[in-house]
Amino acid sequence: MNSSNSCxxxxxxxxxxxxxxxxxxxxxxxxxxxxxxxxxxxxxIDGGLGTNVAGILEAIEAAWSPxxxxxxxxxxxxxxNSEMAVEMLPExxxxxxxxxxxxxxxxxxxxxxxxxxxxxxxxxxxxxxxxYA
Amino acid sequence: MxxxxxSRPGETAVPLTASAVLVNKVGLHARPSVKLTQCAKGFTAKxxxxxxxxxxxxxxKSPVKVMRVKAPQGATLHFRVTGSDGKAALAAVLALVHxxxxxx
Numbered sequence: 001m002n003s004s005n006s007c008x009x010x011x012x013x014x015x016x017x018x019x020x021x022x023x024x025x026x027x028x029x030x031x032x033x034x035x036x037x038x039x040x041x042x043x044x045i046d047g048g049l050g051t052n053v054a055g056i057l058e059a060i061e062a063a064w065s066p067x068x069x070x071x072x073x074x075x076x077x078x079x080x081n082s083e084m085a086v087e088m089l090p091e092x093x094x095x096x097x098x099x100x101x102x103x104x105x106x107x108x109x110x111x112x113x114x115x116x117x118x119x120x121x122x123x124x125x126x127x128x129x130x131x132y133a
Numbered sequence: 134m135x136x137x138x139x140s141r142p143g144e145t146a147v148p149l150t151a152s153a154v155l156v157n158k159v160g161l162h163a164r165p166s167v168k169l170t171q172c173a174k175g176f177t178a179k180x181x182x183x184x185x186x187x188x189x190x191x192x193x194k195s196p197v198k199v200m201r202v203k204a205p206q207g208a209t210l211h212f213r214v215t216g217s218d219g220k221a222a223l224a225a226v227l228a229l230v231h232x233x234x235x236x237x
Contacts, residue, residue: 031167113167113196117174130197 009115009124010037010063012071013108014056014078016049018042024072024105032112039063051078056085060097068096068121070128072107096121102128149219152186152211157233161204165234170196172229178216180226186211193226 011028015021021042028038039062044050056071063069071086073079079099086097098121100107107128114127157165173180173193181190184204190213191198204210210230214223 031164032171109163109167110196113170116171117194119174127195127197130195 007066008036008118009067009111009121010039010060010065010069011108011112011115012056012059012063012069013038013040013042013104014051014059014071014073014082015040015042015104016051016074016078018047020074020104024108027105028108028112031109032116035116036112037063037065037069038112051081053081053085053088056082057088060085060089064093067115068098070111070115070121070124071097071099072102072104072111072128073099074104078104098125100125100128102131106131146215148213148215149223150186150211150213151223151227152209153227153230155204155206155208155210155230157236158206159236160206160208161199161202161210163200164236166196166199168234169226169229170194170199172225173222176216176218176222176225178214178219178222180222181213182226183211183213184208 013021013024015024021040025038025040039059041055041059045052060069071082073082082099086094086099089097100111111124111128114124155161159165170193180193182193182202183190184202191202193199212223212226216222
């Protein structure tokens with residue numbers, strides 16, 4: 001579900017669908033490589049379509065980096081649940097996690113590309129959000 | 134094919150320019166764009182690319198902007214580089230293009 005091997009900004013993919021989350025993560029690994037901590041989560045706790053806060057928290061933990069974590073989400077609940085997960089983090093970590101306003105697949109690839117070059121969290125977020133600029 | 138003009142080693146104020154033809158089949162699509170920006174980010178120099186020698190210039194360190202160029206196979210990519218490690222940066226991006234981004 002994850003692998004992390006650097007101090008680069010971590011990337012978390014949150015989709016309503018496990019398959020989309022996993023597939024987007026595959027694209028990141030294939031296109032960007034393994035220099036970026038990456039984790040994904042998708043589906044509700046019963047395995048249906050949806051998102052769940054516990055799964056998002058686990059993914060953030062798995063992709064954790066001292067440089068922070070950028071979260072890419074798809075629709076509505078993925079965003080609100082991700083925001084809720086961020087609020088539940090220990091205070092010292094909360095400020096180092098951002099939810100990006102970017103399309104989940106493209107944003108994940110671009111965010112990871114930016115991160116793989118050692119860019120800080122703000123630059124990773126900005127780059128992912130260029131899609132809507 | 135590539136040709137370097139205005140090459141002044143050690144000179145930082147004057148941009149170095151060179152061009153190369155895109156040989157890989159898909160052109161500058163997603164994966165090559167990512168490789169190019171990753172390569173460009175390894176240098177402090179400002180690196181820009183364009184489909185024409187007189188621009189418009191695109192920041193080669195921005196994957197989103199590079200993909201938007203939509204450069205097809207056979208297009209000539211022009212590079213403009215400014216900075217102390219500009220010469221090495223130019224050589225690296227040209228090598229990547231010549232090599233078809235490793236996908237021929």
